[in-house]
Structure formats: C-alpha cells, structure tokens
Amino acid sequence: xxxxxxxxxxxxxxxxxxYDRWRVxxxxxxxxxxxxxxxxxxxxxxxxxxLIGISHSAEGDWSLVQVGHTFSIALFCLGASAAVFGRWLxxxxxxxxxxxxxxxxxGGFFLSAVGVWQHQLLLLYLGHGVLGGIGLGLGYISPVxxxxxxxxxxxxxxxxxxxxGFGGGAMVAAPLSIALMKYFSTPTSTGVAETFVAMGGLYxxxxxxxxxxxxxxxxxxKPPGVAQxxxxxxxxxxxxxxxxxxxxxxxxLFAVLMLNVSAGLGVLGQAAVxxxxxxxxxxxxxxxxxxxxxxxxxVGLLSLFNMVGRFxxxxxxxxxxxxxxYTIFFLLGAALYVSVPQAGRSGxxxxxVLAFCVIMSMYGGGFATIPAYLRDVFGTREVxxxxxxxxxxxSSAAIVGPQLLNHLRAYQIEVLQLPPAQAYSLTMYLMAxxxxxxxxxxxxxxxxxxxxxxxxx
Amino acid sequence: xxxxxPLRRKIVLILSxxxxxxxxxxxxxxxxxxxxxLFR
Numbered sequence: 001x002x003x004x005x006x007x008x009x010x011x012x013x014x015x016x017x018x019y020d021r022w023r024v025x026x027x028x029x030x031x032x033x034x035x036x037x038x039x040x041x042x043x044x045x046x047x048x049x050x051l052i053g054i055s056h057s058a059e060g061d062w063s064l065v066q067v068g069h070t071f072s073i074a075l076f077c078l079g080a081s082a083a084v085f086g087r088w089l090x091x092x093x094x095x096x097x098x099x100x101x102x103x104x105x106x107g108g109f110f111l112s113a114v115g116v117w118q119h120q121l122l123l124l125y126l127g128h129g130v131l132g133g134i135g136l137g138l139g140y141i142s143p144v145x146x147x148x149x150x151x152x153x154x155x156x157x158x159x160x161x162x163x164x165g166f167g168g169g170a171m172v173a174a175p176l177s178i179a180l181m182k183y184f185s186t187p188t189s190t191g192v193a194e195t196f197v198a199m200g201g202l203y204x205x206x207x208x209x210x211x212x213x214x215x216x217x218x219x220x221x222k223p224p225g226v227a228q229x230x231x232x233x234x235x236x237x238x239x240x241x242x243x244x245x246x247x248x249x250x251x252x253l254f255a256v257l258m259l260n261v262s263a264g265l266g267v268l269g270q271a272a273v274x275x276x277x278x279x280x281x282x283x284x285x286x287x288x289x290x291x292x293x294x295x296x297x298x299v300g301l302l303s304l305f306n307m308v309g310r311f312x313x314x315x316x317x318x319x320x321x322x323x324x325x326y327t328i329f330f331l332l333g334a335a336l337y338v339s340v341p342q343a344g345r346s347g348x349x350x351x352x353v354l355a356f357c358v359i360m361s362m363y364g365g366g367f368a369t370i371p372a373y374l375r376d377v378f379g380t381r382e383v384x385x386x387x388x389x390x391x392x393x394x395s396s397a398a399i400v401g402p403q404l405l406n407h408l409r410a411y412q413i414e415v416l417q418l419p420p421a422q423a424y425s426l427t428m429y430l431m432a433x434x435x436x437x438x439x440x441x442x443x444x445x446x447x448x449x450x451x452x453x454x455x456x457x
Numbered sequence: 458x459x460x461x462x463p464l465r466r467k468i469v470l471i472l473s474x475x476x477x478x479x480x481x482x483x484x485x486x487x488x489x490x491x492x493x494x495l496f497r
Contacts, residue, residue: 020466026473033481165477171484206480213473297495300488307485353495 010093015215028143028162030210036169047190077133079395086388094146101139102207108132109200116193145384152233155372160314163368167307238379258393259438264363265401277420278344305357306364313365322373330439337432341425
C-alpha cells in the first residue's frame with residue numbers, strides 16, 4: 001500500500017499510553033449513525049417511482065416493487081460482506097475496514113445518483129444495493145469488534161452504544177432525506193439525485209471522523225481499575241471463525257438471533273397499517289379511531305424504543321448475563337405477542353402500544369446483545385469475524401420474514417375472508433411460537449468444551 | 458513531541474462526543490415530535 005495510506009495500517013492505530021477508551025465509542029457511533037440510514041431507505045421509495053412523472057408515476061417510471069429490491073439487495077450484501085470479509089477485518093484492523101466501509105457506503109450514494117440521472121435501475125442496485133451493502137457489512141462489525149476489545153469488563157454496554165447508533169441512524173436519515181429532497185426539488189426534478197450526492201458527501205465526511213479517531217488497545221492493555229481480566233476477555237483468547245462455524249453453539253445462536261429478528265420485523269413492517277386496522281372507526285368508533293398521523297407517531301415511538309432497547313438490554317446483560325437476557329426476550333416477547341390480539345379486540349390502545357414498545361425494545365436489544373454473547377461463547381480473538389457470519393441470520397430474516405408475513409396476511413384476508421382487523425391474530429400467535437423456539441435454542445447454548453475453565457485441552 | 462495535556466485530552470473527548478451526539482439528538486428530537494402525534 002502506498003505510504004499515503006499507511007495511516008490505515010493496524011500498527012498505526014494502536015493507542016498511545018494514557019489513551020482514554022471513552023474516545024472510541026464516538027468513533028464507532030460515527031460509523032453506525034451513518035450506516036443506520038438503511039432503515040430509512042423507504043423515504044426514497046415514492047420519489048424514485050416518480051422520476052419521470054415528478055408529481056405522479058408516469059409510463060417508464062420504476063415500480064415500487066423494482067425500487068424495493070434495492071433494500072433487499074443491500075441487506076443481502078450486508079450479511080454476505082460481513083461473513084466474507086470478517087476475517088480480513090480482524091487482520092487489517094478497524095481503521096482500514098472503516099475506511100473501506102466509508103468509501104463503499106458513500107460511493108453507493110454517488111453511483112445511485114448517476115443511476116437516477118441516467119434512469120438506470122441497475123446502477124441503483126449496484127450503488128445502494130451492492131456497494132452500499134458492502135459498506136454496511138464492514139461498517140457494522142468493525143466498530144463492534146473494536147469496542148469489545150476496549151471494554152472487556154462491560155462488552156454488552158459498549159456494543160450496545162454502537163448498535164444503538166445504528167438504530168438512531170434512521171432517525172437522522174429520514175428527516176434529513178426529506179428536508180434535502182424538498183430543498184433540491186424543482187418543477188422538473190424530484191431532487192433525489194442531488195439528495196444522494198449531498199448525503200454521500202455528508203456521510204463520507206462523518207464516517208472519516210471515525211476512521212481517523214478509532215484506536216485499538218496496545219498489547220497487554222487492561223481497563224483502569226481492573227486487576228485481572230476473565231480469560232475470555234483477553235484479545236488473543238478464543239476460537240477462530242472457521243472453527244466456530246463448525247460448532248452447534250454457532251447455529252443455536254444463529255437461530256436465537258434470526259428468531260428474535262423475525263419476531264421484531266413482524267411488527268416493524270406492518271405497524272402503521274396494523275394499528276389503523278385494529279383501531280379503525282368500524283372497530284372502536286369514530287372518537288377513538290387511530291388516524292394516519294397517529295399511526296405515524298406509533299411508528300416513531302417504536303423506533304425510539306428500538307433504539308433505547310439496544311443500549312438498555314445489552315447493558316443489563318452485563319449484570320444478569322446474556323442467556324438470562326435472551327430468556328426475558330423470548331418469554332416476555334411471546335407473552336406480549338399473545339396479549340396483542342386481545343388488546344385489539346377489547347380496544348385497549350394503551351396496552352397495545354405498550355406491548356409493542358416493549359417488543360421493539362427487545363428486538364433492538366437482541367441485536368445489541370449478540371456480540372457480547374458471542375464473546376462469552378467463542379472468546380474475543382475473532383469475535384468480529386464470527387459476528388459477521390452470524391449477521392447472515394439477520395439478512396435472511398430481514399428478506400424472508402416480511403415476505404412471509406405479507407403472504408400470511410393476504411391469505412387470511414383473501415382466502416379465509418377474515419376482516420382486516422382480525423387478520424393479525426394468527427401472525428401474532430406465529431410470532432409467539434417463533435419466540436418459544438428461540439427460547440429452546442437459547443437454553444441449549446452451552447460453553448465450548450475447549451474454552452471452558454475445566455477443559456483438558 | 459510532548460504528549461497532550463490532560464486538559465487537552467478532556468476537551469478532545471468532549472468535542473468528539475458532541476460531534477456524534479448533536480445529529481443523533483436532532484434525529485431523536487424529530488422522531489419524538491412524530492411520536493407525540495400518537496397522543497394528540
């Protein structure tokens with residue numbers, strides 16, 4: 001690598017003596033706050049289907065389904081790149097990985113802008129989908145793995161901070177995208193391409209802050225005030241990623257994450273429609289019916305709980321343990337899902353909203369607690385690479401889950417002729433069932449024999 | 458080169474947090490405004 005880029009080398013990112021480890025979370029957050037934008041991608045859906053017609057979809061405009069594929073491609077590439085490049089990332093160090101992530105993520109915006117200008121859907125898929133997705137994958141695992149090494153005494157809290165940023169990223173991106181599109185729109189343009197260029201530039205600058213400020217702990221470093229670290233917290237202790245994926249523990253944790261994510265996605269994708277149909281004028285009367293604006297408020301509230309849950313539950317897991325934390329997710333989650341149809345039937349809006357807020361907090365908590373769980377089971381050494389491979393669970397759940405739910409709902413309304421307000425009951429019971437399977441998988445997770453303190457090997 | 462003083466280190470730390478928290482808090486505020494519509 002040319003000398004110009006030598007600052008990206010792992011050896012150049014080792015922290016000097018006296019370095020304050022609390023400077024690393026802002027570096028991690030600067031990456032996660034940007035890549036969390038993917039959750040707000042839907043704000044571009046409608047404008048992207050009106051590039052020719054501007055105020056309406058005209059002939060030759062892209063369809064919503066065509067545009068929607070971009071999100072699925074990005075999530076697939078997120079999981080795939082995290083799995084493929086995980087080990088490289090551990091070798092190359094966080095600075096290089098975050099730099100590549102920043103280039104890919106912002107490059108995705110620039111390429112998509114060209115795609116919009118040229119009206120080439122393939123460029124949109126390659127830009128936001130492939131390039132952006134690779135940026136997402138590298139940017140997601142790299143700061144998390146670094147924070148686990150800096151906070152061996154509180155890995156749950158540390159990773160919760162970064163992953164909370166991912167949840168918060170959508171909260172920044174959604175209003176920012178809308179404001180920029182409004183600013184750039186003209187009678188002859190939706191302003192999407194210009195918005196992509198502006199966001200690509202802003203995100204690149206913001207992510208580079210993380211690249212320049214991230215540090216890794218020097219060999220033998222211990223947190224201040226900690227005399228002796230547990231064995232699993234040592235940076236060189238643990239199994240490598242190739243060995244980890246050959247253990248039943250990996251697949252059990254894969255199932256734990258996938259089932260927790262699937263259950264949460266059941267709410268996220270349908271929240272606005274669900275609350276309006278379950279509390280419609282026909283069901284609860286005109287005075288208590290949920291309006292479109294209130295439904296938007298419900299989605300906002302869920303996003304807040306999704307974000308706060310990431311920090312709250314992962315920090316709690318440092319105190320009560322990872323397994324107990326997931327036990328709460330699965331049992332409490334199942335109980336809440338079962339209670340939702342009843343809350344809907346009895347018109348209990350407060351109970352309904354409260355149940356979903358807690359469910360969403362646990363959905364976020366599941367993401368944020370899994371890296372620390374992996375560290376507990378497989379050790380610190382290649383936790384980033386193992387986490388990367390586990391993220392395939394998220395991509396698959398995020399792509400397959402909503403499709404399944406939409407089909408299930410359509411089946412209930414079109415084939416079983418159920419009224420829309422009642423079409424969610426089966427979905428909720430299915431979600432509760434998924435969580436109970438997750439509960440069983442979580443119970444079956446045991447420490448690796450080769451890593452347990454009494455092991456002979 | 459002399460190592461940075463403790464005061465300079467603290468200032469850098471605070472500025473780093475402000476840099477990342479400002480946009481994040483703006484996003485949270487916007488979402489909170491949206492969420493409040495549920496209770497109106």
